[in-house]
Amino acid sequence: MLASMAKLKAGRMMRLVTDGCLQYWGGAGYLWESPTARAFRDSRLASIGGGADEVMLQIISKAMGTLPRSNHG
């Protein structure tokens, strides 16, 4: 559960930080050649690869016993 929490938080944080960097650098940061654009794209993988954020939320809520039950059996 703690590992899923850490992965979820790290993914969200990376998105926030690289988005802020891109905004700071403006058009220069947007260019494909810039390290900012590279970091912006690369950081998105953290919330997708190895289980998406939604999967982490599912694992955490299961471990906490708060996962809503399906009404369809």
Ligand SMILES: Cc1cc2nc3c(=O)[nH]c(=O)nc-3n(C[C@H](O)[C@H](O)[C@H](O)COP(=O)(O)OP(=O)(O)OC[C@H]3O[C@@H](n4cnc5c(N)ncnc54)[C@H](O)[C@@H]3O)c2cc1C
């Ligand atoms: C650059 C890169 C490198 C990779 N390297 C490896 C590797 O070395 N080894 C390896 O095994 N795999 C690797 N992968 C695959 C990676 O692990 C999968 O992309 C990842 O698990 C997500 O699966 P998916 O792409 O099929 O997306 P999907 O499972 O189709 O998910 C797409 C979206 O659907 C939603 N979603 C998915 N499941 C749920 C759910 N249960 N509840 C709610 N919403 C949900 C989420 O919003 C998610 O972002 C790599 C992928 C990339 C892009």
